[in-house]
Amino acid sequence: MQNLIFLYIILALKNFKTVICKSTKEFIQNNFITPMSKLIVNRIKNYLEKTFKGKIDLSDLPTSTKDEEKQNFFLTRALAAYALTIEAVADIDTATSSITDGFDDNGIDAIYYNRSAKILWLVQSKYIHSGVGGIDNGDVEKFTKGVKRLIDADLKKFNSKVNNKKDEILEALDDSTVKIQIIFAYTGKKLSTHNLDSITELLDEQNETEELLMFTDFNIDKVYKGLETGGGIAPINEDITILNWGHIEQPFKSYYGQIAGTDLGNLWDKYGRRLFTENIRNFLGVSTVNDEIIKTIKTEPDNFIYFNNGITILCESIKKKPLGGADKLVGAFKCNGISVVNGAQTLGSIGSLHTSNPNELSKVKVMVKFISLEDSPEGFGQRITIATNTQNKVEKKDFVSLDTEQARLKIELKLENIEYHYKRTNERIIVDENNYLLEEVGFSLASLFNNVDYSTMVKKESGRLWEDVSKQPYTDLFNQNTSAHKIIKAVRIYRYISKKMDEMASKVEGRERSIYRYGNSFITHIICQKINKGIWADSFPNFEDFFNKDLPNIADDYIIQLKKAIETEYPESMIVYVLRNYGKCRHLKTLMR
Template sequence: MSKITVNRIKTYLLKNFDGKINLEDVNKKTADDQQRYFYTRALSAYSLTIAAGANLDDAADSITDGFNDNGIDAIYFDRQSKSLWLVQSKFIESGVGAMDNGDIEKFAKGVKKLIDGDFERFNDKIKNKSDDVLEALDDASVKIHIVLAYTGKALSVHNKLSINDLLEDQNDTEEILFFTDFNIDIAYKALETGVGSTPISEDIFISNWGHIEEPFKSYYGLISGTDLGILWEKYGRRLFTENIRSFLGNSNINDGILNVIKEEPDFFIYFNNGITILCNTIKKKPMGGSDKTIGAFTCHGIAVVNGAQTLGSIGSLAASNPEQLSKIKVFVKFISLEESPEGFGQRVTVSTNTQNKVEKKDFVSLDGEQARIKLELKLENIDYHYKRTDEKVSSDVSNFLLEEVGFALASFWPNVDYSTMVKKESGKIWDDVTKPPYTDLFNGNISAQQIIKITRIYRYVSNKMNDMAFKAYSRERSIYRYGNSLVAHIIFQEMSSEIFSDSYQNFEMFFETELPKIAEKYIKKLYLTVERNYSDSMIVYVLRNYTKCRDLKRLLSN
């Protein structure tokens, strides 16, 4: 049976990726060798269409397989879902067995080198994707997914240990590195729903339903969390092919959705905006007649165009916590495109996704302390921008931005966890303007003069380290890119508190003569300390890890 399965997968890969996979670097190989390269590379691309929801062309363009790939056969950065995907693949003709453990160990080392920005050791295919990788690593909300794609049954014990060692080495209390085992069973099962153009058609049960007949047919009502979970398990990200944004995975918004499901399921219908789904056609089935209590509908050409985060969050619980989903109801709106004019579906998609979104940071504008700070800074000829507008403002000597002031104050706070938060999960600073960390940073005890001094020092350190990063490579570059908040924190703690008093007269002299020497000292010390104590850890995670940053503070302060 394995051979039949392999052949069907090969047929699919050939049909969908023939002519899309670049084989120029192996064009001098034999025909048989070129075929092996094609299937291995096509399998990498196929795994991304299923696991990451990439389209065929983007998946094919992600291939990096070749000499000096360090085990990384594909790199795909999905900006919408904030996910960086790294793939190693092996096409096993027999359909049994597993990947060589040596290959997986090579892959693990390659992942570490890549995340440390050590591109000099990689081929041109990977170097050409360095901008994508660095952009992903610079965003603390981006998750990294490592994928083993192979036409074998399962990983060996040694293979699993190698992957677990990599995950445990890099993940703290919050997972940042995720693993996907894309084996032959998963690859074959995915052929059913795949990435082709086959429309999704399902029978949907809606309770307390209503309908609109004119000008275009639409049905609305409640769907159980269980039914949505089943829909997700069956189709996954394919449901979002028409959406401008796919499921974003772990995020503050989705964490909030999950918390309501788990803690207050009865309130979910009130706290959630629901889901909008387009369909090519919708037909009500005879079951139930005109009774609005429950209705069965046959929907052809399903596409979720709004509510991806709601559906994805529900789907993430489908396997692990299905009983929790049975407790929630979700408002859903189905819109039929059957009699609609051309382009109407696209207009619905755009309109339902471009209404002004209120972020937690926007609630800062309701805090009276922000208005006070703005007024006090204005008296110092500084404009403080703490409300979101369409005005484009750059931070400079006469313009301070809420985010940079918040990051500076977080680094100034005595507890190093706040400066780590800046790099790891900065959104938590504004998570709730009525409690810490926000109220620790913004309160009546902080004066405009203090904010000016703290922000200027934070800016100086950040700019200096950014300049150094631009000239550096590999791990050194990463330390300079991600270490600014920690270095600023150490400098703040080492400085005399007298400097921050409003009556202190010699700040400019300190800023011009002393600060450059102190900054140079601790930047150099940070580099040496990290390399001495965390030489086997990826820099981006060392400097976003609360435990490790506490340890670094202790070492740097000695």
């Protein structure tokens, strides 16, 4: 027995020694200056000074600021700009103009809105001369509070640098499809557990049902890697393997074929959004289209190549390598100056899966087309980019035109002197009392339906309303019981509420503005449920009295109720996402009296 106890003690001490050694090594790596970390920090410093000298605004600093302090401000701001050139693929001038660092920045050192990618970038940066450690937890907490203020459009407590970006910030916040990307840029090894907890709490709070806020830890390793790859400046040169390939020699060289999903995933891991510098759109992250791409990969990987449109890539030059010879089954190609100009959502979705679970890509093949711009006329690459992104695309709502109910409603509305436009056209339609669009009619009927999920769907994923014309929710909205008179009444109420709340939003700021900006579908729904159901009958004689006398007072009452309910029930949540959340909207509906 004593020998057994002694053996346990020996084993315990051995394990303890291993843990101590491992922990000590990790502690030293993360918290002590090493010759290598000092060398890396100096290289980063030299790059920032060379690249951003004379481009970083320091005019807000007091004249009494010492040279050493000025240098620290410069490096911290330059690091924020540099992070945007790498992660957001912003050019240097755009990145430097995004700097908001200064007094009353609320911890947000740079703000950049990429309209094409629909991403609002928020950066906190800290230049750490030692190359170890992370950002102070107090600065992180200040930043998280600042983010909450910003997404509630409460800009009164921000400095002039932030308020000078007010229009683009509000534009981003007003678009429910925009994602918010947070970056911590610092020349340290890693964030502390407390810092990660603060960020996780912020993300969990805002990402209750879908990923709306995203976080990137842009530490010294990523900063240095950006120097190695050249950031958004150096061209991307890669060896590419194409399966079952073919080629076009004249008038301009082009190769086409299949590329393995894992190879595309590796390409994404290495370069990320830099691959899309010439595209009209960046990768949009979580979206209905990208969800479908990922669903196909997971459920039907072998069929992905048939269901997907593929990827178009421009290259400055392409050269076939000797490997494989003339065999068309496998070809190796040296591609210089790579830029994906069509298929960003496909590549980005594959990249996101490769990061989380690369095994899911093992059976995936993607059609790809590489076009060489060698000897091509000036502007040819731009013409390809425009052409491949503007081909007429059949959208799901286009299939609405096949539904006989739509043709019937068009005739009925025509008899009421209203033109109903349910087919896409190149005509410019001015929406007024004599012209209705399919989308507006659908949104109005969604608010009329007794399930609040449909009016929530208008704000969250409106395309689902006509995703399948043979199933709900479409058949609940458009059916033989849907009359022209019902549509006219619903549209008039929806338009009245929308206009009224837009006018209210224009007079206030912050969370109150957001409630008015995004609450129109919900308020319309509540009103349509509370009023006398006889109003919807074609024979109802007093709709004009209701519309002119009762509706304004009812609308005022429910708008006030909604504001109070949201601030009581969800005071910390971003308004736009409250009104896109099915569960929260169901709960809010129960509070309306």
